[in-house]
Amino acid sequence: MAEDEEVPRDAEADGDATTSGEDTAPDDAPKTAPDDVPEPPPEPVARRGRGFNGVLAALLVGLLGFTIAVQIRSHGEEALDGARTEDLVRILADLDAQRSRLSDDIAELRQTRDELASGSEGNKAALERAEELADSVGILAGTLAATGPGIVLTFVPGDDPIRAAVMLDAVQELRGAGAEAMQLVGANGSKVRIIASSYFAESGENLVVDAVTLAPAYTLTAIGDPETMATALRIPGGVEDTVKKDGGTVIVRQPGTVEVTALAQVADPEYAEPVD
Amino acid sequence: MIVAVVALAAGIVLGVLVDVQVPLLLQPYLPIAVVAALDALFGGVRAHLDDAFDDKQFTISFVSNVLVAALIVYLGDQLGVGAQLSTGVVVVLGIRIFSNAAAIRRRLFRA
Structure with missing residues (x-):
């Protein structure tokens, strides 16, 4: 130039x-x-x-x-500024299609997430319920140690030994008064959890409970409402009266929280099966 | 020639440094106009190498190239074939640029 x-x-x-x-x-x-x-x-x-x-x-x-x-x-x-109408329309259509695809993806993933969350929540709730059930059943069946408010009875025999029938009466009376877990401890240190199938027998001066020999004096620990249980034992003609009549003594203590640590062996039922 | 190179470089530098937004109205036409102007530029370089350069002619061809290219694109947009017509213009201008470049190459390198 x-x-x-x-x-x-x-x-x-x-x-x-x-x-x-x-x-x-x-x-x-x-x-x-x-x-x-x-x-x-x-x-x-x-x-x-x-x-x-x-x-x-x-x-x-x-x-x-x-x-x-x-x-x-x-x-x-900005590549879009100079684009033509038909290009913009095409781009818009592409983006719309992409967006709807992604929306579908989002909805699907949300659903999956909700399912998983509710599933895990359901599982958790079921597990908690099952654990609670296992706890209460375990306490009832005597396979779990238990603690709570309750009373401690000490049966001291007089001239006559404490008879098995008296001990059974005491246990029944306590059950009637709402005892939820009980154990019987002998002076020889043996202890037995009292469960639904527990039996009481006599062997000389000793008591045999569930094939365990207990030496007097006996300590019966029961978890339940202390007042109700103590009252149930004191009714005229009740356990205390009977033991006194035999020359023995029943010492009722309410130490607040008591512990039932003896465990029962539970055999699997041989004949009975749960009905679903 | 040197003035043209300097002017081109100065224009590019200015365009890079100054933050100018292309007006919306011009945006469809600017790329085509640039290609048309490039065609004119290559024609001018070739004419210069042929010692046949003329300022006036270059100016007129530059402006008319740009205007015609923009007009064609505008017309194409109005007719609804803007994209196709733009492509056609670019192809034609590209062929011209190539042929001019070939002539320049022959002139410069004798090959």
Whole structure:
């Protein structure tokens, strides 16, 4: 652009389609011949177009560079701005389809999550219920040690030994008064958990409870409402009276919290099966 | 030639440095206009190498190239074939740029 050619050749300058198309193949031969003639004096003659047109051309080229840079940058930034309506519609449709797919995915995953959560909650609740049930059944069956409010009775025999029937009466009386767990401890240290199938027998001066021999005096520990149980034992003609009649003594203590630590062996039922 | 290179470089630098948003109205036409201007630029370079460059001619061809390209795209958009017509314009201009580049190459490297 700096050098101006005296002979304007429209075919070259604007890259006119028809002429330049012809020019591409047979370029060298015809062009060089006429160009060689005015080449030596280009500088002095070049002043002609230098002024306004030259500045304009330079400005246009500068504008081109500017536009290229701006276009490249804006295209990199927001490709959607320059997009056509149909392209936008297509992009929108694509995005809609993608969104609905993802929404389906979300719904599916939510459902799975809820199922898992409720399942685990259900499992947890069932487990808690089962554990509670196992605890209460274990206490009833005598396979679990128990603690709680209760009373401690000490049967001290007088001249006559404590008879098994008296001890059974005491146990029944305590059960009637709401005792939930009981154990009987002999002076020889043997202890027996009193459960539904416990039996009481006599062996000389000793008591045999569930095949365990207990030596007097006996300590009966019962968990339940202390007042009710103590009252039940004191009724006229009740356990205390009977023991006193035989010359023995029943000492009732209410130490607050008592512990029943003796455990019963529970055999699996041989004939009975649960009904589902 | 040197002035053109300097102007192009200055324009690019300016475009990179200055934060200009392309007006929404111009956005469909600017890429085509740039390609058309590139075509004019290559034609100018080739004419320069042929010692046949003319400022006035370059200016007119530059402006008319850009305007015609933009007009074609505008027309295509109005007719609903904007995307196809844009592609066509780009193809034609690309072929011209290639042929001009081939001529420049022949002139520069004699090959």
